Amino acid sequence: MSEEQAYEPKIVAFLCKWCSSAGSDLAGVSRIQYPANATPITVPCSGSISPLYILSAFNKGADGVLLSGCHIGDCHYIEGNYLARRKIYLIKELLEMVGVEPDRLRMSWVSAAEGAKYAQVVKDFVADLKPLGPQDKLKADRT
Amino acid sequence: MIDVQSIRDAARDLLTRGEVRAVIGYRRGSRGMLAEPVTITDPEQADELVWDATCFHNLALYLVEDRKALAHAQRTPTLPIAIIAKGCDARAIVVLMQEHYFKRDEVYIIGVSCEGGGVLVEYKLARLLNGAQALSAVFDGDELVVTTAAGEVRLPASEVMADRCLECREPFPKEHNVAFGEDKTGRQLAAPFTALGRFEALSAVDRWAFWRRQFERCIRCFACRSVCPMCYCDECVVDSITFPVAPDTTAEEKANRIRWIERSAVRSENITYHMTRAMHLAGRCIDCGECERVCPVNIPLRLLNNKMELEARERFGYEPGASIGGPSLVASFRDDDPGQFIR
Numbered sequence: 001m002s003e004e005q006a007y008e009p010k011i012v013a014f015l016c017k018w019c020s021s022a023g024s025d026l027a028g029v030s031r032i033q034y035p036a037n038a039t040p041i042t043v044p045c046s047g048s049i050s051p052l053y054i055l056s057a058f059n060k061g062a063d064g065v066l067l068s069g070c071h072i073g074d075c076h077y078i079e080g081n082y083l084a085r086r087k088i089y090l091i092k093e094l095l096e097m098v099g100v101e102p103d104r105l106r107m108s109w110v111s112a113a114e115g116a117k118y119a120q121v122v123k124d125f126v127a128d129l130k131p132l133g134p135q136d137k138l139k140a141d142r143t
Numbered sequence: 144m145i146d147v148q149s150i151r152d153a154a155r156d157l158l159t160r161g162e163v164r165a166v167i168g169y170r171r172g173s174r175g176m177l178a179e180p181v182t183i184t185d186p187e188q189a190d191e192l193v194w195d196a197t198c199f200h201n202l203a204l205y206l207v208e209d210r211k212a213l214a215h216a217q218r219t220p221t222l223p224i225a226i227i228a229k230g231c232d233a234r235a236i237v238v239l240m241q242e243h244y245f246k247r248d249e250v251y252i253i254g255v256s257c258e259g260g261g262v263l264v265e266y267k268l269a270r271l272l273n274g275a276q277a278l279s280a281v282f283d284g285d286e287l288v289v290t291t292a293a294g295e296v297r298l299p300a301s302e303v304m305a306d307r308c309l310e311c312r313e314p315f316p317k318e319h320n321v322a323f324g325e326d327k328t329g330r331q332l333a334a335p336f337t338a339l340g341r342f343e344a345l346s347a348v349d350r351w352a353f354w355r356r357q358f359e360r361c362i363r364c365f366a367c368r369s370v371c372p373m374c375y376c377d378e379c380v381v382d383s384i385t386f387p388v389a390p391d392t393t394a395e396e397k398a399n400r401i402r403w404i405e406r407s408a409v410r411s412e413n414i415t416y417h418m419t420r421a422m423h424l425a426g427r428c429i430d431c432g433e434c435e436r437v438c439p440v441n442i443p444l445r446l447l448n449n450k451m452e453l454e455a456r457e458r459f460g461y462e463p464g465a466s467i468g469g470p471s472l473v474a475s476f477r478d479d480d481p482g483q484f485i486r
Contacts, residue, residue, distance in 0.1 A: 051422040052380060055415045056403045072482070082476035089481055090425050090454060090473075094418055097343065097450050099351025108486040121486055137351065140404075140411040 009063035009129035011038040016046045018076040019111045020068035026115030034119035035126045047080025051091040058138035064104045064129045071109040145324045147194045155189035163225040167205045169198045176277045196263045196280040201431040203235035203372035225251040233316030234429035234464025235372045254316030256324030261308025268303045307432035309333035339449045360440045363408040367434035373427045381416045425451040426472020429464040
């Protein structure tokens with residue numbers, strides 16, 4: 001390769017199946033252009049996202065982790081996103097304490113009707129991740 | 144100061160009257176002044192029990208071990224088990240009961256107040272004794288009385304006490320069946336989260352440099368997990384060796400089990416292990432400091448757990464080990480939980 005490729009951050013996106021996952025679908029069928037950096041993983045609820053999912057994603061080489069669920073009050077399971085908010089707050093604090101850039105973990109509320117918002121969230125996240133460069137603090141060295 | 148004879152009498156009476164099936168306590172270890180955990184079932188053994196500044200161990204761990212042994216033997220005992228508990232141990236027992244690990248009437252808590260003391264740290268004591276061998280160490284008011292071959296030495300308690308004891312606000316076991324010693328709840332020999340505050344003042348770059356060095360040293364002996372009364376899971380997510388293998392488990396299942404992280408003792412895996420543990424202990428860790436004490440390479444693990452405790456207290460008004468019936472930290476929420484970080 002003669003030309004060095006520009007750095008593209010890898011994002012693992014955990015999306016709630018009741019809202020954000022459908023929101024990302026809507027962004028697609030509406031033909032909204034947004035960066036292809038995010039790999040979506042559908043989960044049953046934002047409240048089902050274990051902190052271990054996030055740490056394991058970083059461990060396996062993610063540069064950023066995006067979590068997205070239903071707006072407060074709209075959870076299919078009534079309270080899942082309230083519980084997620086608490087857990088994610090704690091893991092964010094812990095990452096910051098260890099010295100990992102807290103910007104590498106992002107959470108958003110995206111409903112099934114907000115395709116445009118999902119595209120914007122990914123666009124912003126990629127733009128914020130690029131200056132941080134590759135994540136090598138939690139990444140496993142498998143060489 | 145608590146008369147150790149009163150603890151022995153209480154244990155003997157409980158066993159003689161057949162009110163409990165065993166008493167978990169401390170006895171003199173085989174190495175110098177240190178106490179070691181013991182389970183006694185015979186009233187005669189009650190005189191072995193000791194209570195001094197070397198009773199480091201969080202005995203709640205042995206309630207968990209007892210529970211596991213009973214489950215393994217498929218026995219349901221009719222009598223409760225008695226346990227000698229300091230303030231922190233009693234909080235650990237409360238958390239275990241809050242999580243329905245056992246019921247309140249299945250355990251008889253003999254509470255002992257640390258009063259103005261706590262437990263000592265061996266290296267701090269050794270430094271002050273200039274190489275002299277301590278034979279016994281007991282707190283008396285705000286002094287530590289140490290006996291050496293050369294005679295008695297009185298040292299200021301604050302110079303030999305463990306950091307977590309200095310920061311402790313609840314040296315008295317609130318949850319108890321019977322308690323010895325003065326209730327000094329609210330005493331504070333040092334501001335809480337002193338070490339954490341000092342650490343958090345560092346820049347992100349320095350914090351990472353610190354943890355990077357610490358986690359490169361971790362040898363993954365899992366002593367922190369073994370000693371923790373809250374780490375009672377039969378199968379640990381970070382340690383695939385505990386994957387339950389039944390006769391009908393196929394080779395494919397064994398090969399394809401989820402490995403969130405690897406078991407190798409390298410920095411990236413160590414840091415994921417310790418952060419996962421800190422998250423699993425959020426709202427459950429009662430700051431007994433045992434993980435830090437047993438760490439063979441002296442990683443300051445209390446910092447991680449203290450951080451979670453601090454956030455729980457300041458943002459969510461949650462105090463671990465405060466009530467048996469209350470909700471747990473991560474299974475409850477409030478409308479005004481912080482959410483500014485969410486886009």
